[in-house]
Every structure is written in structure tokens, then in C-alpha cells.
Amino acid sequence: MSPASQAGQPRPALTTTETTRHARIHGIGGYRPERVVTNEEICQRIDSSDEWIRQRSGIIERRLARPDESVIDMSEPAARDAIEMAGIRPEQIGLVLMATVTHPYQTPAAAPLLALRLGIPDPAALDISAACAGYCYGISMATDMVRAGTVDYALVVGVEKLSDFTDFTDRGTAFIFGDGAGAAVVGPAEEPGVGPTVWGSDGENWDKIVQRESWTDLRDTLADGSAGEDRWPAFSMQGQAVFRWAVYSMAPVARKAMAAAGVTAEDLDVFIPHQANMRITDAMVKELKLPADVAVARDIAETGNTSAASIPLAAARMLASGEARSGDLALQFGFGAGLVYAAQVVVLP
Ligand code: COA
Numbered sequence: 001m002s003p004a005s006q007a008g009q010p011r012p013a014l015t016t017t018e019t020t021r022h023a024r025i026h027g028i029g030g031y032r033p034e035r036v037v038t039n040e041e042i043c044q045r046i047d048s049s050d051e052w053i054r055q056r057s058g059i060i061e062r063r064l065a066r067p068d069e070s071v072i073d074m075s076e077p078a079a080r081d082a083i084e085m086a087g088i089r090p091e092q093i094g095l096v097l098m099a100t101v102t103h104p105y106q107t108p109a110a111a112p113l114l115a116l117r118l119g120i121p122d123p124a125a126l127d128i129s130a131a132c133a134g135y136c137y138g139i140s141m142a143t144d145m146v147r148a149g150t151v152d153y154a155l156v157v158g159v160e161k162l163s164d165f166t167d168f169t170d171r172g173t174a175f176i177f178g179d180g181a182g183a184a185v186v187g188p189a190e191e192p193g194v195g196p197t198v199w200g201s202d203g204e205n206w207d208k209i210v211q212r213e214s215w216t217d218l219r220d221t222l223a224d225g226s227a228g229e230d231r232w233p234a235f236s237m238q239g240q241a242v243f244r245w246a247v248y249s250m251a252p253v254a255r256k257a258m259a260a261a262g263v264t265a266e267d268l269d270v271f272i273p274h275q276a277n278m279r280i281t282d283a284m285v286k287e288l289k290l291p292a293d294v295a296v297a298r299d300i301a302e303t304g305n306t307s308a309a310s311i312p313l314a315a316a317r318m319l320a321s322g323e324a325r326s327g328d329l330a331l332q333f334g335f336g337a338g339l340v341y342a343a344q345v346v347v348l349p
Contacts, residue, residue, distance in 0.1 A: 017149030024193020025139070025349045026088065026153075027185040029081025030316030031074050032303065033065040039175065046171045053175045058278020062178030062304030064163045071103050074181035075114050075159045078312070082155070083118070085349060086185035090118050093185070094151030096125040097142060099134025099158045099308040101337065102165055103127060106215065114157065124151070131209070132274045132336025133199070134158055134308035135182065136344060139332075140197035142186040153187040158308035165211070167234035176277075177235075178304025182312020184349075195261025198253050199342035205245065209337035212236040235337075242339075246280045250335050251287040257343035258331060268294050269328035270318065270348065274335055275300035275310035284333075295323045307336060315348065324348055 038061050039050040053059055065074060075098065083090060098111040111125035130137040135158030142154035162177035186194070213221075213233040221231050254273075258264060271294050273281050278300055285296055297314035306313060311332050318324035328348045335341040 019148055021147060021149070022189045022192045023143045023146035023186055024189035024191075024347055025184050026187045027082040027085030027349050028312055028316050028319060029078040029083075029085065029183045030313040031078040031181040032313070033063045033069060033074065033179050035064050035066065036061050037064050042168070042175045045168045046174050048171060048175065056279070057176060058281075058298070058300050059175060059304050060301045062302075063180060065161050065179040069161070071100050071159045071161050071181070072110055072114050072117065074161065074179065075110070075157045075183065076117050078159070078181040078183040078316075079114065079118055079155055079157055081316070082183040082185045086153070086187065088153055088185065088187065090120045093120045093153045093155050094123050095142065095145055095154040096120060096123050097128055097138040097154060097156045098126070099128040099130060099138045099156070100160055101129055101131050101134070101307060102160045102162055104164060118155075120155070130308075130340050130342070131338060132276065132305075132307045132310065133334035133338070133340045133342045135311045136197065136332060136334040136342035137199065137340070139184065139186060139194060139344060139346070140199060140342060143194040143197075146186055146188055153185055155183060155185055157181060157183045158310070158312050160307040160309050162235070162305075162307060165233070165235050167232070167236075170234070170236065172239050173235060173237050176305045178306045180303060180306040180309045180313050182309045182316055184312055193347040195257065195263070195345035197342055197344040198257040198260055200253075200340070202339045205241070205339045207238075208242050208245070208339060209235060209237045243277065243280065245339060246276060246335055247283045247287075250333070250341060251284055253341055254284065254288055254331060254333050254343050257333070257345055261345035263329065263345055265290050265294070267329055268331050268345075270295045270297070270324045270330035272297040272311050272314050272318070272330055272332040274333060275303065275314055276305050276336070308334075319348060
């Protein structure tokens with residue numbers, strides 16, 4: 001108890017922020033590294049074929065970053081494009097959320113350095129570790145903060161340099177991952193532009209997609225001299241189990257997100273699932289009974305699975321190509337390591 005309340009004086013009511021406004025996405029941007037890596041190149045190090053990879057995953061090629069290109073380097077152009085599309089100045093951004101699982105520093109987070117590069121003065125800045133659901137987690141958190149009046153504008157980035165954490169001799173993952181960045185600016189709006197997020201996690205399946213060794217385990221193997229390149233803590237995945245989980249457990253989540261937003265499959269213009277596997281996308285389209293005129297993101301063919309970056313990258317491409325238009329209603333949906341998931345219906349900027 002404070003001395004004032006002990007003395008019987010009334011506690012002052014706290015000043016709080018605005019709580020009645022809406023939020024929407026004002027701008028989206030994407031960045032793809034220059035280097036195109038074909039399935040043939042991937043197959044130089046694993047026993048596989050272009051045909052198998054295309055059939056089982058839908059991936060034809062992926063982009064990989066230069067060795068010296070960091071997640072911050074990739075985020076910068078994506079964020080600049082999103083800020084430009086939003087028509088705001090960097091100074092108006094009060095929060096930078098960077099969804100990534102491949103920033104190679106345990107600490108500090110990548111977000112403060114990105115903010116510095118972009119000339120955003122003194123924002124709240126943090127990274128989100130929610131793998132392939134990270135971007136949708138970020139959109140949810142940014143939306144709530146804008147609506148609550150905590151900030152006016154938030155920058156949400158999904159970025160991965162998965163090539164740093166891929167074992168290119170592992171048949172189960174070498175062909176799947178790619179590098180890239182996508183970004184969105186969330187800010188105030190007259191009408192709701194982001195529906196309620198349906199999200200969650202399933203810690204029982206924590207080990208289904210996992211860094212195969214912790215940093216401290218690696219330290220111990222370095223200390224006893226047994227560490228080699230094969231001990232690098234790359235990501236490993238129980239592909240079949242993840243595939244089944246995505247196909248059977250995730251469609252109900254998408255349906256809940258539509259119901260929460262008060263829309264049906266017939267109202268949607270665009271479907272942007274995490275680009276994990278073309279067969280997962282096809283199964284979801286079927287399961288959700290999406291009408292044939294709903295534009296479906298199929299960016300995985302040229303981009304691979306870029307985890308947190310996959311949804312904003314696909315959205316940026318669809319907007320740029322005219323496949324999706326400003327004002328379209330899109331269901332976006334991330335799921336991955338954790339296991340974690342998040343789905344929301346949004347109005348595209
Ligand atoms: N090339 C050729 N053959 C391969 C192979 C490869 N890279 N990897 C596995 N195989 C073989 C297996 O040995 C197996 O052979 P068998 O039938 O003779 O035993 C066969 O192909 C099928 O293996 P399976 O593991 O069942 O493949 P799959 O159809 O499940 O496809 C994935 C593998 C990884 C493409 C698929 O499981 C997947 O996409 N999973 C989900 C990934 C995902 O969603 N991640 C999201 C989170 S980031």
C-alpha cells in the first residue's frame with residue numbers, strides 16, 4: 001500500500017490510452033534475394049530428383065541469400081516498400097516487431113538494429129519467435145496495440161535466412177527452405193481491417209520441427225572436441241507428422257478465423273496460407289471448400305518455404321501481379337515449429 005492510500009487518500013485513476021479505434025494493414029512489401037537455386041542444384045547434395053521435389057512439395061526453385069546478407073539486410077528493403085505503400089514517415093512508427101527464427105544472435109534482438117537502419121527514432125522493438133506463424137502473430141499483436149492506442153503505427157516484419165540453419169545434406173529439409181523478407185505496416189483505420197486472430201500452440205509436438213541441438217549442447221561438444229560441421233544446430237523436421245497435422249488440424253482453425261470475422265468462404269477474395277508445401281495448400285483449399293474464384297497464394301513454387309516471411313512475401317507478389325487487389329478480403333494463416341498457429345481475415349492494403 002502506498003503512503004497516500006495508507007493515509008486514506010483516494011488513489012488517482014490512471015490515465016489510459018484510446019481504446020475505441022480500428023486497425024488495418026496500410027502497406028506490404030517483400031524482398032527476395034537475387035540467387036535462384038534450382039532443384040537440380042539441391043540434388044547435387046541429396047539423393048533426390050527435380051521430379052520428386054516438384055511432386056511432393058510443389059517447389060521448383062528457391063532464393064538463397066548471399067553469405068554476407070543478414071536478416072536485417074533483407075528486412076530493410078521489404079520494410080521500406082511497406083512504409084512507402086503506407087504513405088507514412090518512419091518517425092510515425094512506434095513499434096517494430098520482427099518475426100524470425102534465424103537471426104543468429106541469441107541477444108540482442110534484430111528489431112532495434114532494423115529500426116535504426118530505417119530511421120525510426122526510439123521505437124519499442126522486439127523479435128518474435130513463432131516460426132512460420134510469426135508474421136500472423138505479429139499482425140495480431142500490432143493490431144491490438146494500435147487499437148488500444150499504445151502506438152499509432154507498427155512495423156511487422158517476417159524474415160528468415162533459413163539457409164544458415166539448413167543441413168543441405170539432409171533429404172528431409174534441404175529442398176524445402178528458402179530465404180527472404182516480407183513486411184507490413186499496421187495503423188489506425190475507420191473500419192476494422194484485421195479480424196480477430198485465432199491462434200494457439202501445441203507443445204506436445206514441440207519436437208516435430210526443431211533445432212537439432214541446443215547452443216549449450218553445441219558448446220559442450222566444442223569443449224570435448226567432438227564438434228564437426230554435422231553438429232551444426234540446423235533445423236530438422238518430422239515431415240510426415242507435420243504434414244498430417246497441417247492438413248487435418250489446421251482447417252478448423254481457418255474456419256474459426258472466418259467465423260470470428262463474420263465472413264464465409266464465399267466472401268473471401270484471397271487465401272494466403274503459409275507456404276509450407278503445395279499439397280498442404282491444395283488440401284486446405286479443398287477442406288475449406290473455397291470457391292474457384294478465390295485467388296490462392298502459390299508462391300512456394302519459386303520461393304520455397306521461407307517460414308515467417310512466406311505470407312507477406314506471397315501477399316506482396318499477389319498485389320504486385322494484380323492477382324490480388326487493394327481492399328480484397330484475405331484469409332492468412334501461419335503454422336509451424338512450436339507447434340504454433342495463427343489465422344486471421346484481413347483487408348489487403
Ligand atoms: N527425395 C526423394 N525421396 C525422398 C526424399 C527426397 N528428398 N525424402 C524422402 N524421400 C522418400 C522416402 O525415403 C520415402 O521413401 P519410401 O516410400 O521408399 O520409404 C518416400 O520418399 C516418402 O517419404 P515421406 O517422408 O513420407 O515424404 P512426404 O510425402 O511426407 O514428403 C515432405 C516429405 C517433407 C515434402 C512432406 O512431409 C512435408 O511437406 N511435410 C510438411 C512440411 C511442413 O509443412 N513444414 C511446415 C513447417 S515449416
